[in-house]
Amino acid sequence: MSKTNHGRFFEDYKLGEVIRHAVPRTVSGGERALYHALYPARHALYSSDEFARSVGLTHDKGAPLEDLAAFHIVFGKTVPDISLNAVANLGYAEGRWLLPVYPGDTLRAESEVIGLKQNSNGKTGVVWVRTRGLNQRDDCVLEYVRWVMVRKGNLDADAPETCVPELKPALAAEDLALPAGLDFTSYDFALAGEPHRWGDYAIGEQIDHVDGVTVEEAEHMLATRLWQNTAKVHFDSTTRPDGSRLIYGGHVISVARALSFNGLANAQMIVGLNGGAHANPCVSGTTIRAWSEVLDKAQTAAPGVGAIRLRLVATSGGAPFALKGADGKYVPEVLLDLDYWALMPL
Numbered sequence: 001m002s003k004t005n006h007g008r009f010f011e012d013y014k015l016g017e018v019i020r021h022a023v024p025r026t027v028s029g030g031e032r033a034l035y036h037a038l039y040p041a042r043h044a045l046y047s048s049d050e051f052a053r054s055v056g057l058t059h060d061k062g063a064p065l066e067d068l069a070a071f072h073i074v075f076g077k078t079v080p081d082i083s084l085n086a087v088a089n090l091g092y093a094e095g096r097w098l099l100p101v102y103p104g105d106t107l108r109a110e111s112e113v114i115g116l117k118q119n120s121n122g123k124t125g126v127v128w129v130r131t132r133g134l135n136q137r138d139d140c141v142l143e144y145v146r147w148v149m150v151r152k153g154n155l156d157a158d159a160p161e162t163c164v165p166e167l168k169p170a171l172a173a174e175d176l177a178l179p180a181g182l183d184f185t186s187y188d189f190a191l192a193g194e195p196h197r198w199g200d201y202a203i204g205e206q207i208d209h210v211d212g213v214t215v216e217e218a219e220h221m222l223a224t225r226l227w228q229n230t231a232k233v234h235f236d237s238t239t240r241p242d243g244s245r246l247i248y249g250g251h252v253i254s255v256a257r258a259l260s261f262n263g264l265a266n267a268q269m270i271v272g273l274n275g276g277a278h279a280n281p282c283v284s285g286t287t288i289r290a291w292s293e294v295l296d297k298a299q300t301a302a303p304g305v306g307a308i309r310l311r312l313v314a315t316s317g318g319a320p321f322a323l324k325g326a327d328g329k330y331v332p333e334v335l336l337d338l339d340y341w342a343l344m345p346l
Contacts, residue, residue, distance in 0.1 A: 291315070
């Protein structure tokens with residue numbers, strides 16, 4: 001029996017199977033510092049222990065870890081079992097951040113196979129999994145569904161019975177989990193960086209975030225290692241004919257989210273992920289820009305806290321707000337189309 005792991009192929013997945021992923025990871029202030037070194041992240045709640053305390057997050061470890069950093073850590077755990085032999089990560093749905101993650105917490109991950117469908121070419125299939133990130137107390141801190149196209153290892157293997165899960169097109173506001181104690185009634189807009197509050201945004205409004213970040217080879221490689229993402233296309237230049245390494249899609253998400261600070265500085269916490277598509281590949285040397293559209297708004301039960309649903313689009317250029325062509329396909333400049341809920345002061 002081989003001692004090495006070549007990853008799972010499509011025929012290796014079984015509907016209903018629960019996969020416990022290695023290796024648990026204890027987070028510290030180091031992850032926060034590295035996150036801020038990799039991305040131009042400036043949201044006040046994650047930058048300042050004192051700001052976090054001022055809005056009711058009074059944990060003795062100070063501010064929580066960035067929501068997307070927690071996502072990256074959990075996601076990275078799943079790669080060796082879910083997407084090592086993936087052709088593409090196709091989408092996300094029903095993502096919820098259920099509890100803040102603080103320095104000192106230990107995160108692990110497990111995934112349940114909830115859908116399988118072999119493609120008509122007989123060479124690949126789509127695998128749907130629901131992943132849960134758990135802390136040292138076995139509390140679920142986040143969960144999400146994603147689906148990936150995975151190669152078959154044995155082309156003669158029988159196709160499994162098709163099962164495509166029924167997923168919500170978007171989370172309702174009442175599906176969102178709000179951190180205990182969160183209170184924006186004394187929110188300091190000056191320290192947060194912008195005066196715009198929940199009531200200043202209108203459904204349908206579009207925001208050009210203006211700035212851009214050119215992704216360097218060194219930084220996206222550091223990110224791939226930081227999040228322990230073992231997908232070959234991200235770190236092994238021999239896996240692609242042109243010798244390039246694809247940038248991990250989560251790296252693009254975090255860059256775009258950080259760029260969105262200019263115009264959405266008060267969209268402090270991501271609490272829901274409705275859907276997402278990595279529309280076109282991204283490689284080193286690409287300058288990422290971003291724009292957002294307000295899709296929905298809702299009140300919450302937390303004092304002074306509103307929820308805002310946003311479309312975040314990362315591009316490699318082109319005109320702001322261009323998304324799809326007449327054929328319904330994403331224009332070539334669109335790298336990411338992400339639909340998420342965030343919390344914002346009223």
